[in-house]
Amino acid sequence: MDKRKDSRFPFRMKAFALTGAPGRPFETQEVSAGGALFAGDPGVPTGATMWIRLELGTQQRGRDSLFPLNAEVRVVRVLQSPDRTTTGFGTQWIRVTCRDDIAPLREFLRRTLSISSGFVQTVPSDPASGGPTYLYVFPGGNEPPPAPEAAEPVPISGMYAAPDGDSQRGADGRPSVVYAVVPLTWSLDDSEFEGRTVKMSQHAMRVSTGAELPGTYRRVTLTLPTGGRGKNAWLTLTGTVTTQRPPAQEGDEGLFEVTLTLGNDPDSLGQYRAVLDKLAATMTPPGL
Numbered sequence: 001m002d003k004r005k006d007s008r009f010p011f012r013m014k015a016f017a018l019t020g021a022p023g024r025p026f027e028t029q030e031v032s033a034g035g036a037l038f039a040g041d042p043g044v045p046t047g048a049t050m051w052i053r054l055e056l057g058t059q060q061r062g063r064d065s066l067f068p069l070n071a072e073v074r075v076v077r078v079l080q081s082p083d084r085t086t087t088g089f090g091t092q093w094i095r096v097t098c099r100d101d102i103a104p105l106r107e108f109l110r111r112t113l114s115i116s117s118g119f120v121q122t123v124p125s126d127p128a129s130g131g132p133t134y135l136y137v138f139p140g141g142n143e144p145p146p147a148p149e150a151a152e153p154v155p156i157s158g159m160y161a162a163p164d165g166d167s168q169r170g171a172d173g174r175p176s177v178v179y180a181v182v183p184l185t186w187s188l189d190d191s192e193f194e195g196r197t198v199k200m201s202q203h204a205m206r207v208s209t210g211a212e213l214p215g216t217y218r219r220v221t222l223t224l225p226t227g228g229r230g231k232n233a234w235l236t237l238t239g240t241v242t243t244q245r246p247p248a249q250e251g252d253e254g255l256f257e258v259t260l261t262l263g264n265d266p267d268s269l270g271q272y273r274a275v276l277d278k279l280a281a282t283m284t285p286p287g288l
Helices: 103-112 266-283
Strands: 014-017 025-031 035-039 049-060 063-080 086-099 120-123 133-137 182-188 191-201 204-209 219-225 234-245 254-260
Touching: 035 063, 049 103, 063 103, 086 103, 103 120, 103 133, 182 204, 191 266, 204 234, 234 266
Parallel strands: none
Antiparallel strands: 014 025, 014 049, 025 035, 035 086, 049 063, 063 086, 086 133, 120 133, 182 191, 182 219, 191 204, 204 254, 219 234, 234 254
């Protein structure tokens, strides 16, 4: 009996192993928000975890591009032909990462897997090695053991709530600034646009968006996921735009700062600060 919770649909994407049998080629046959079916022999038994490099074809700035994504998966099923040759394997997603640019990861989550909510963590990197790493941990993936350094050099213990020197905690002990990428929608004049947070504090947010920026002093409505269920899965807040920064070049996203207004419901503000606490706890190494 098939016990999958998420419906899979056909999708072809080249991939190859980073652990187990490094370099072994695979190809996805079906994908879903919970896992994927690959053609090929994983070289590891059912129940084992492995790292795979996915080659995601996407369109960026009007051109077709190929982006690499590193994914950790758990092998949940191995398919064999009548002669006992392994022909494919089913997997559960655990986490996926990309370097320097969040766009491939966002494309993979939203368009390929149809995941529209959740938190993408920003992992600071050594400046000498390039830009930051973006990390998404799938619900239900549990906390897997760290991957071998040679296969996936993501410093999970190096995530910080305020990597550029801002104070992590205010006088009340709450995080004062959290650098986190959280997908959201923002509304202005009955029109709704997509965006994402890049910086959050108790009283303000910095939003990145590909839409036309709202004017300074305009009132906007922000809707973001909380990680809850049902009616508590989304949080809506209002704020006033204080500053904006147009995109540096065509194809980039613009930024605008929003200060949360005093007219927000106290319960909503409390829920928002609980989200900040949760993010800070996830992104701050123990002992700091």
